[in-house]
Structures are given as C-alpha cells and as structure tokens.
Amino acid sequence: ETEDVVEALVDFMEKLGPGSIQNTPNWGWNVSSDPCTDHWYGVKCDSTNQTVQKIVLEQISLSGTVDFESVCKETSLLLLSLKYNNLTGSLPQEISNCKRLRLLYLNGNHFSGDLPGSLTGLTDLVRIDISNNQLTGELPDMSRNLGLKTFLAQNNHFTGELPNFNYHQLEFFDVSNNDLTGRVPDDTGRFGAKSFAGNPRLCGKELPNACVSKKKDSHGFLMYSGLAILGLIVLVLIGLVILKKRQNLEDANIGTMKKGDKSIKDNGGSSESKVGQSRSEFSITSAENGVVSGSLVLLSPVEAVNGLRFEDLLRAPAELIGRGKHGSLYKVLPNDGIPLVVKRIKDWEISKDEFKKRMQRIDQVKHPKVLPIVAYYCSKQEKLLVYEFQQNGSLFRLLHGSQNGQTFDWGSRLNIACNTAEALAFMHTELKDDKIAHGNLKSSNILLTKDMDSCISEYGLMVVDDGSHNSNAFSVDVYAFGVVLLELLTGKPVQSSGLDLAKWVTSVVKEEWTGEVFDKALVVEGASEERMVGLLKIALKCINGSPDLRPGMDQVATMIVSLKEEDERSLASSDP
Numbered sequence: 106e107t108e109d110v111v112e113a114l115v116d117f118m119e120k121l122g123p124g125s126i127q128n129t130p131n132w133g134w135n136v137s138s139d140p141c142t143d144h145w146y147g148v149k150c151d152s153t154n155q156t157v158q159k160i161v162l163e164q165i166s167l168s169g170t171v172d173f174e175s176v177c178k179e180t181s182l183l184l185l186s187l188k189y190n191n192l193t194g195s196l197p198q199e200i201s202n203c204k205r206l207r208l209l210y211l212n213g214n215h216f217s218g219d220l221p222g223s224l225t226g227l228t229d230l231v232r233i234d235i236s237n238n239q240l241t242g243e244l245p246d247m248s249r250n251l252g253l254k255t256f257l258a259q260n261n262h263f264t265g266e267l268p269n270f271n272y273h274q275l276e277f278f279d280v281s282n283n284d285l286t287g288r289v290p291d292d293t294g295r296f297g298a299k300s301f302a303g304n305p306r307l308c309g310k311e312l313p314n315a316c317v318s319k320k321k322d323s324h325g326f327l328m329y330s331g332l333a334i335l336g337l338i339v340l341v342l343i344g345l346v347i348l349k350k351r352q353n354l355e356d357a358n359i360g361t362m363k364k365g366d367k368s369i370k371d372n373g374g375s376s377e378s379k380v381g382q383s384r385s386e387f388s389i390t391s392a393e394n395g396v397v398s399g400s401l402v403l404l405s406p407v408e409a410v411n412g413l414r415f416e417d418l419l420r421a422p423a424e425l426i427g428r429g430k431h432g433s434l435y436k437v438l439p440n441d442g443i444p445l446v447v448k449r450i451k452d453w454e455i456s457k458d459e460f461k462k463r464m465q466r467i468d469q470v471k472h473p474k475v476l477p478i479v480a481y482y483c484s485k486q487e488k489l490l491v492y493e494f495q496q497n498g499s500l501f502r503l504l505h506g507s508q509n510g511q512t513f514d515w516g517s518r519l520n521i522a523c524n525t526a527e528a529l530a531f532m533h534t535e536l537k538d539d540k541i542a543h544g545n546l547k548s549s550n551i552l553l554t555k556d557m558d559s560c561i562s563e564y565g566l567m568v569v570d571d572g573s574h575n576s577n578a579f580s581v582d583v584y585a586f587g588v589v590l591l592e593l594l595t596g597k598p599v600q601s602s603g604l605d606l607a608k609w610v611t612s613v614v615k616e617e618w619t620g621e622v623f624d625k626a627l628v629v630e631g632a633s634e635e636r637m638v639g640l641l642k643i644a645l646k647c648i649n650g651s652p653d654l655r656p657g658m659d660q661v662a663t664m665i666v667s668l669k670e671e672d673e674r675s676l677a678s679s680d681p
C-alpha cells in the first residue's frame with residue numbers, strides 16, 4: 106500500500122475508538138507496517154496482496170465515529186463491515202468516495218442524522234444494511250443503483266414516503282419499524298407486510314392501514330352494477346352453504362373402532378348422526394365446515410390410542426395450531442389420552458386405494474427418527490393423519506423462536522443434521538421403488554421428542570410436483586434438506602423479508618467470504634470454522650440448481666457422519 110493510504114487507514118482506525126481491542130496480538134493498524142503483508146486485524150487484501158479490499162470490524166465494541174473521508178482513500182475497498190459496535194455520528198457525503206464499494210454493513214450501531222444523498226452515487230453497491238440505528242430523514246431514491254440486492258433499514262427513525270426501488274431485483278428488503286408515510290407501491294412483489302410493518306402512517310394492501318382510494322369513482326353506474334353483482338354472488342354462496350350443511354347433516358356417518366383388527370369400520374349409525382349438531386366449537390370438523398365420514402385406520406398400536414374411538418377424536422377439544430399450504434393441523438386432546446395432532450389435508454388428488462397403499466407402505470418402513478403415523482382416515486374430499494403431539498416443538502421454533510436464553514450449540518445442530526440425513530437416506534432407500542419421498546421437508550417438519558431427540562414428521566404426505574420432468578421427488582428432498590442445513594448454519598429463517606435463503610447464501614459465498622454467512626451464536630461459541638465450512642459445502646451440493654447433480658441422500662448422510670466423527674475426534678483431543 107502507498108504511504109498515503111496507510112496513514113489514512115490509521116487515522117480511520119483512531120477515530121473508530123478501538124479501545125483495548127488494540128492490544129490484540131497482531132493487531133497492526135500502525136504506520137510502520139503494511140495492512141496486507143503484515144495482515145492487519147480485520148483486513149483482507151486482493152490475491153496479489155497489493156490493495157485492501159475488505160475491512161471487517163464486527164462486534165468489537167468500537168465506540169467512535171467513522172471517518173469515511175480517510176477510509177475511502179483506499180479506493181479499491183469492496184466491503185466495509187462495522188456491524189454490531191457502538192459507533193455514533195452521522196454518515197457523511199464522503200461515503201461516495203468509496204467508489205467501488207459493493208457491500209456496506211453498518212447495522213447495529215448508534216448512527217444518527219440523515220443519510221447522505223451521495224449514497225445513490227455508489228453505483229456498484231450490492232448490499233447495504235443500516236438497520237438498527239437511530240437514522241432519520243428520508244430514504245434515498247436507490248432506483249438507479251442497478252445492482253442493488255439488499256436494502257435493510259429497519260428499526261430506525263426514517264420519515265417521508267418510500268422512494269423508488271427496483272423491488273423485482275431486490276432479494277432482501279426491510280424498512281419495518283420506522284416512521285414512513287404514504288403508500289406501499291403495489292409492485293413490491295415478494296416483500297410482504299413484514300418488510301413494511303411498524304410504520305403506523307404507512308398504508309398498503311396487507312398492512313393494518315389500508316390505503317384510501319385516491320379519487321372518487323366517477324363512474325356511478327359501473328360502481329352500482331358492480332355492487333349488484335357482488336350482492337348476487339353473496340346470495341348464491343349463502344344458498345350453497347345452507348344446502349351443503351343440510352346434506353352434510355344427512356350424510357354424517359361416524360365410524361367406530363372395532364378392537365382387534367385395528368381398523369375402524371363405518372357403522373353408518375343413525376344414532377351418531379347427531380354428532381354433527383353437538384360438536385364443540387373447537388372440534389376438528391366444525392372448524393372448516395366439513396363432515397367426516399368413513400373409517401379410521403389405526404396403524405401403530407400406540408397405547409395412547411387404545412380404546413380411542415373415532416368419534417372421540419372428532420368430539421375431543423381441538424385447537425388449530427397450523428394452517429399451511431396443504432391443509433390444517435389440529436392439536437387434539439382425547440379423554441384420558443395423550444395429546445395427538447391431526448393433519449387435515451385438502452385437495453389431494455389421490456385415489457382412496459392409492460392413499461391407503463401409500464400410508465401402509467410408509468408405516469412398514471420404520472425408522473426411529475421418523476415420526477410414525479398413528480392412524481389415518483381417508484375420504485374422497487379429505488385425508489386425516491394422526492400423529493402423537495411432540496411437546497418440544499420443531500427445529501424451526503428452536504432456531505427462530507424465542508429461545509429464552511437457551512443456546513442451540515454446534516454439537517446439537519450437527520447431531521440433528523446427522524439424524525435427519527440418516528433417517529431420510531434410510532427412507533429413500535426403502536421407498537425408492539414406491540417413489541415415495543418426503544415431499545415437504547422443512548425445519549417445521551423436524552420435531553423434537555421429549556428427550557430432545559429429533560424426528561422427521563409428515564413423511565410422504567405430499568406428492569412432489571415441481572413442474573419439471575427430469576427431477577424426481579427424491580432430489581427435491583435433497584434440496585430441501587440442503588436448505589435445512591443452511592438454516593442450521595446461518596440461524597436465519599428461510600422466509601424473512603422475502604429472503605430466499607439458498608439464493609442468499611449462494612451469492613454471499615460467491616461475493617464475499619464464507620465466514621459472513623454463519624450464525625453469530627456459532628462463531629461466538631467457537632465452533633470449528635473448518636467443519637462449518639464443511640457442512641456448508643455439503644449444503645451447497647444439495648441445493649445445486651440441477652437436480653441430477655445433487656448427491657443422493659445416502660451420500661449426504663455419509664458425508665455428514667464423517668464430519669460429525671471428525672468433530673468428535675477434535676473435541677476428544679482438545680480435552681486436557
């Protein structure tokens with residue numbers, strides 16, 4: 106580096122207020138050394154070690170201000186990350202002197218004041234995160250920053266209307282919890298209400314504040330005829346609902362369980378037909394206006410359901426605990442029984458026979474880390490699956506829920522990855538000829554048993570149809586498993602402010618260094634970067650865009666098992 110630049114960088118560091126962190130061995134940051142060849146703390150240079158490209162000073166209690174004028178003397182700077190410090194002051198116009206800056210992370214500090222208009226002059230900017238500060242004023246119009254993929258400005262005090270953004274090319278966008286006004290444009294695409302929430306004076310489609318239409322309808326006739334048609338539709342619908350209810354009451358056939366042959370036969374009992382009327386408000390059937398008829402087939406002779414009759418299940422207090430794309434999930438508490446969950450799948454185009462065969466096959470293939478189906482029910486319109494309720498929730502909740510200070514350490518994460526991979530590999534092998542894959546693997550379908558062991562739930566409930574011909578259901582599972590690995594590694598949910606985790610990780614890995622993606626908690630814990638990178642590499646193989654190039658689940662399991670063994674070996678050897 107030239108003397109000028111070195112001096113400027115030292116000035117920049119002095120103003121950052123590094124405090125005692127300067128005593129770190131090999132700190133550098135002085136005029137008598139070179140940032141590249143002497144490896145200053147937090148500095149990465151290009152491969153020829155000529156110029157500084159990245160400065161990463163995260164979470165080290167810096168408490169001063171940022172001298173952009175000095176740091177931008179290093180014109181080749183691509184990445185500046187000062188996140189999670191106690192920096193103050195405002196962001197000056199000189200920020201645009203960092204002409205080649207692509208990634209700017211200033212989140213989690215105490216920056217205040219308005220944003221400089223010159224920000225829009227950073228034409229190479231790809232990601233900017235200024236969230237969690239005390240910034241004020243209006244947001245800049247970033248519509249000319251054509252390469253911008255991330256704009257995170259949540260939890261500040263920004264005011265004024267939303268400027269233009271190229272929402273279609275943005276991958277991450279969040280301006281929640283500010284004081285913005287006006288309307289959210291209709292073309293915000295995948296960024297839902299969450300990205301705009303917490304701005305009481307902002308209005309938009311999914312926000313608590315709907316926008317008031319700007320101009321009065323001048324076409325009175327059109328409006329009235331529209332209303333008339335709407336009225337007509339409502340009347341017809343009401344008629345249909347009444348008709349359907351009547352039919353349902355007449356049809357109500359509740360099955361009872363015949364002990365011994367494990368299947369519950371239809372008794373068509375007229376005495377039971379009143380169940381429809383006396384159902385509690387919270388029962389499974391009343392919640393969605395449907396009536397169940399036919400028989401329940403009991404698979405696992407679980408003690409908990411011995412003596413349980415189908416109508417008990419229907420009449421038991423039920424609580425809706427999930428409503429996903431594919432149906433609803435109820436927690437059911439039968440009399441004197443253990444809690445169960447009933448998954449109600451709607452609109453599954455599968456014949457009764459096919460469904461039965463499928464469930465029986467899944468039941469035959471048993472793996473200790475796959476939650477068994479306790480019972481199922483099948484009619485033309487709907488399918489019910491009964492599982493035991495798992496009180497410790499899901500991997501999703503463990504990763505993203507409020508953790509009450511509970512840490513989820515690297516060892517446990519690796520364990521869950523390993524268990525899940527092995528269970529999935531086993532199921533894939535056994536059910537290969539039947540072509541039954543999981544179909545809907547995600548962290549909310551990985552549950553924690555009462556011993557905090559993990560198990561996969563809802564295996565085979567979805568027939569995968571991803572529209573492409575050359576991919577098969579198993580490679581879709583592999584992809585999904587890769588995403589679960591990414592969740593474990595990054596601690597980030599798959600969908601937060603429209604975040605497509607796989608895409609994010611891939612591009613971050615491509616653009617920056619890999620360390621950027623890992624969950625802070627893992628880094629703080631001191632988990633081995635080598636093994637984290639190892640797991641990340643496996644995840645990236647799983648999420649390969651071409652299904653044919655993804656490894657099989659058995660290969661994935663083998664790789665993770667050896668990673669885990671390596672981890673255990675290193676733990677043993679580091680013991681005193």
Ligand SMILES: Nc1ncnc2c1ncn2[C@@H]1O[C@H](COP(=O)(O)OP(=O)(O)OP(=O)(O)O)[C@@H](O)[C@H]1O
Binds near residue numbers: 426446550
């Ligand atoms: N057997 C179970 N015991 C305890 N909690 C469960 C059980 N099965 C599922 N859950 C939890 O209940 C919630 C709702 O589950 P549901 O299956 O409806 O949602 P989903 O998996 O997100 O959506 P979908 O499967 O329809 O795509 C999830 O958080 C899930 O982790």
